[in-house]
Amino acid sequence: KGSDGKYTVTLIPGDGIGPEISESVKAIYSAANVPISWEEVSVTPILKGGKTVIPDVAIQSVRKNTVALKGPLATPSQYPDIRLTRAQTDNGDAVGKGHISLNLTLRRTFNLFANVRPCASIKGFKTPYDDVNTVLIRENTEGEYSGIEHEVVDGVVQSIKLITWEASERVARYAFHHAQASGRKRVTAVHKANIMKMSDGMFLSACRQVAKDFPGITYDEDLLDRVCLQITQNPLPYADRVMVMPNLYGDILSDMCAGLIGGLGLTPSGNIGRDASIFEAVHGSAPDIAGKGLANPTALLLSSLMMLRHMNLNDYASKIEKAALTTIAEGKTITGDLGGKSSTKEYTAAIIEKLGKA
Amino acid sequence: KGSDGKYTVTLIPGDGIGPEISESVKAIYSAANVPISWEEVSVTPILKGGKTVIPDVAIQSVRKNTVALKGPLATPSQYPDIRLTRAQTDNGDAVGKGHISLNLTLRRTFNLFANVRPCASIKGFKTPYDDVNTVLIRENTEGEYSGIEHEVVDGVVQSIKLITWEASERVARYAFHHAQASGRKRVTAVHKANIMKMSDGMFLSACRQVAKDFPGITYDEDLLDRVCLQITQNPLPYADRVMVMPNLYGDILSDMCAGLIGGLGLTPSGNIGRDASIFEAVHGSAPDIAGKGLANPTALLLSSLMMLRHMNLNDYASKIEKAALTTIAEGKTITGDLGGKSSTKEYTAAIIEKLGKA
Numbered sequence: 001k002g003s004d005g006k007y008t009v010t011l012i013p014g015d016g017i018g019p020e021i022s023e024s025v026k027a028i029y030s031a032a033n034v035p036i037s038w039e040e041v042s043v044t045p046i047l048k049g050g051k052t053v054i055p056d057v058a059i060q061s062v063r064k065n066t067v068a069l070k071g072p073l074a075t076p077s078q079y080p081d082i083r084l085t086r087a088q089t090d091n092g093d094a095v096g097k098g099h100i101s102l103n104l105t106l107r108r109t110f111n112l113f114a115n116v117r118p119c120a121s122i123k124g125f126k127t128p129y130d131d132v133n134t135v136l137i138r139e140n141t142e143g144e145y146s147g148i149e150h151e152v153v154d155g156v157v158q159s160i161k162l163i164t165w166e167a168s169e170r171v172a173r174y175a176f177h178h179a180q181a182s183g184r185k186r187v188t189a190v191h192k193a194n195i196m197k198m199s200d201g202m203f204l205s206a207c208r209q210v211a212k213d214f215p216g217i218t219y220d221e222d223l224l225d226r227v228c229l230q231i232t233q234n235p236l237p238y239a240d241r242v243m244v245m246p247n248l249y250g251d252i253l254s255d256m257c258a259g260l261i262g263g264l265g266l267t268p269s270g271n272i273g274r275d276a277s278i279f280e281a282v283h284g285s286a287p288d289i290a291g292k293g294l295a296n297p298t299a300l301l302l303s304s305l306m307m308l309r310h311m312n313l314n315d316y317a318s319k320i321e322k323a324a325l326t327t328i329a330e331g332k333t334i335t336g337d338l339g340g341k342s343s344t345k346e347y348t349a350a351i352i353e354k355l356g357k358a
Numbered sequence: 359k360g361s362d363g364k365y366t367v368t369l370i371p372g373d374g375i376g377p378e379i380s381e382s383v384k385a386i387y388s389a390a391n392v393p394i395s396w397e398e399v400s401v402t403p404i405l406k407g408g409k410t411v412i413p414d415v416a417i418q419s420v421r422k423n424t425v426a427l428k429g430p431l432a433t434p435s436q437y438p439d440i441r442l443t444r445a446q447t448d449n450g451d452a453v454g455k456g457h458i459s460l461n462l463t464l465r466r467t468f469n470l471f472a473n474v475r476p477c478a479s480i481k482g483f484k485t486p487y488d489d490v491n492t493v494l495i496r497e498n499t500e501g502e503y504s505g506i507e508h509e510v511v512d513g514v515v516q517s518i519k520l521i522t523w524e525a526s527e528r529v530a531r532y533a534f535h536h537a538q539a540s541g542r543k544r545v546t547a548v549h550k551a552n553i554m555k556m557s558d559g560m561f562l563s564a565c566r567q568v569a570k571d572f573p574g575i576t577y578d579e580d581l582l583d584r585v586c587l588q589i590t591q592n593p594l595p596y597a598d599r600v601m602v603m604p605n606l607y608g609d610i611l612s613d614m615c616a617g618l619i620g621g622l623g624l625t626p627s628g629n630i631g632r633d634a635s636i637f638e639a640v641h642g643s644a645p646d647i648a649g650k651g652l653a654n655p656t657a658l659l660l661s662s663l664m665m666l667r668h669m670n671l672n673d674y675a676s677k678i679e680k681a682a683l684t685t686i687a688e689g690k691t692i693t694g695d696l697g698g699k700s701s702t703k704e705y706t707a708a709i710i711e712k713l714g715k716a
């Protein structure tokens with residue numbers, strides 16, 4: 001908290017529609033008098049020793065402020081970073097092009113161990129489902145994202161899924177704390193321990209051990225494929241719980257759940273670490289509509305509200321949330337992707353107007 | 359084909375509701391005069407050298423007949439086979455209990471390299487979606503199912519995802535052939551090569567190479583998380599294509615798609631190998647309703663129709679399919695899980711009645 005009574009927060013507007021949706025959040029925050037001053041930094045990647053890295057000034061800012069809000073960062077191209085294996089090249093060069101996603105780099109740099117992805121149906125926004133209300137907590141540092149891969153012999157590649165007791169225990173503990181703090185009565189560990197008996201098995205063991213410290217919370221386990229099967233048939237039994245899982249499963253299940261409520265334009269996320277936390281909209285940078293004033297800032301706004309709650313600024317969060325959800329529920333002044341005809345600015349103004357009335 | 363003009367097919371009724379739904383299929387096949395004689399074998403597991411194995415007589419039968427129809431096999435218990443790692447035990451025994459799923463054992467024993475899982479909305483059966491119509495083809499021998507895992511040091515486990523050029527190329531080729539034979543104009547490879555650059559990268563390279571041999575079919579690629587996000591929002595763009603993917607992704611995506619059309623009671627599957635193919639209902643053995651005459655035989659019946667088409671008995675397949683789908687669409691004589699009140703026998707009789715009228 002600075003001498004002006006405000007908290008400094010790093011703002012990474014990001015690429016494509018990032019700057020527009022960031023402007024929207026800033027405008028709403030001014031109108032709501034949220035005691036935050038934004039320290040805006042760019043994360044345009046720089047090339048260092050053949051690798052794309054995040055500029056130091058961005059890293060320093062997040063480290064200093066310990067809280068950041070982040071728009072979408074484009075990965076250099078869709079997935080150009082398929083590494084060629086020996087079997088595919090003549091010269092035996094197995095290194096390939098190798099752009100690492102900047103989103104992942106940020107998660108790694110700050111050891112953001114828990115990725116929190118709430119997913120709740122938004123009233124008034126029509127999808128086949130209106131009773132989704134779950135919180136996914138994804139281990140965010142290892143698993144299938146270890147980055148360890150090698151070609152054993154020509155045409156035989158191994159990727160390592162790395163599971164450690166330490167990271168499993170840490171994310172499990174975070175999940176139980178989160179459930180406790182948010183009044184959710186059940187934590188479900190999602191896994192494929194029927195197949196990956198040792199790795200997912202250890203993940204489950206860690207969850208089981210942590211569960212003992214939370215006697216007030218029901219703990220259970222469910223197979224990833226079963227959850228996918230059942231939540232699409234009926235999301236209700238999955239409401240009001242927290243689901244915790246290894247990295248890749250969280251990637252998949254969170255996108256699936258986002259699909260059930262209407263897409264990534266509506267889902268917030270937070271990457272929680274011990275020394276810093278980054279709240280981000282996980283949708284893409286939407287280059288096709290960038291700069292046209294049509295972007296939907298909701299995911300970034302909802303992510304910022306997770307951030308406010310993380311900072312114990314709950315009242316501001318609730319007030320803004322109410323204004324945004326009411327605006328969507330009324331359905332008059334919403335952006336195109338939500339089925340409306342309004343510009344980012346008009347939608348933002350509508351939310352601000354609601355704030356004034358509150 | 360035997361001297362009686364009939365094909366002998368191995369029937370593995372399986373556990374729980376398996377025998378009841380198998381009876382239903384047999385009754386329908388008799389009524390339709392399908393030229394098949396069933397060789398029924400049990401796959402009650404036997405213990406050999408501390409491992410559960412499949413009885414030899416079952417293996418021999420499948421090997422001889424090369425085609426089998428299979429009901430659900432219960433895995434000894436839900437997932438008791440979490441192997442304890444050194445970090446979790448006192449005595450350093452890392453071997454654990456280790457029941458391998460019999461379903462997987464069958465796939466491995468016969469090197470059933472392609473798991474074909476069509477998923478199409480069934481007319482008259484109400485779900486939030488009525489336009490799902492996709493075919494998933496899952497690599498069925500390696501990937502995350504390699505079974506190779508080890509504890510590097512206390513509390514650090516590695517599971518190996520194994521991807522070979524050979525298996526990738528083989529399943530890709532099968533997918534293109536399948537698309538061609540079934541009139542689907544597009545093959546999409548589903549992957550996470552943005553993360554697993556070398557393993558999923560090699561899978562994609564194999565698909566790209568095979569695609570060159572099928573100029574009449576559009577080939578493209580999509581991220582697994584994106585597919586999950588989008589297909590739940592709108593399955594239509596995924597209709598009329600074949601999606602091919604590594605093992606685990608197929609496990610997850612096929613259950614998700616099954617959820618979209620109403621569950622595993624309605625989805626067939628076939629495990630295709632060079633020397634044998636096994637068609638199976640992938641739902642569970644439903645011990646809670648076993649023996650009560652309430653089970654829904656649809657998934658096994660639809661799987662058997664994939665089998666008939668595999669055997670070039672297309673006319674029988676179409677005739678039975680029409681009778682079954684009409685019975686479901688009318689919605690009068692259907693089982694409880696489909697929203698009706700009929701017994702397995704009544705539902706079966708209704709299908710047979712329709713056959714008579716055809």
Ligand SMILES: CC(C)[C@H](C(=O)O)[C@@H](O)C(=O)O
Pocket residue numbers: 101103104251282552553583
């Ligand atoms: C951008 C990509 C690397 C990332 C992931 O796979 O984790 C994204 O899909 C996500 O869910 O945040």
Ligand SMILES: CC(C)[C@H](C(=O)O)[C@@H](O)C(=O)O
Pocket residue numbers: 194195225459461462609640
């Ligand atoms: C029974 C289980 C081992 C299996 C799998 O994970 O493949 C099942 O979920 C399936 O999809 O056939």
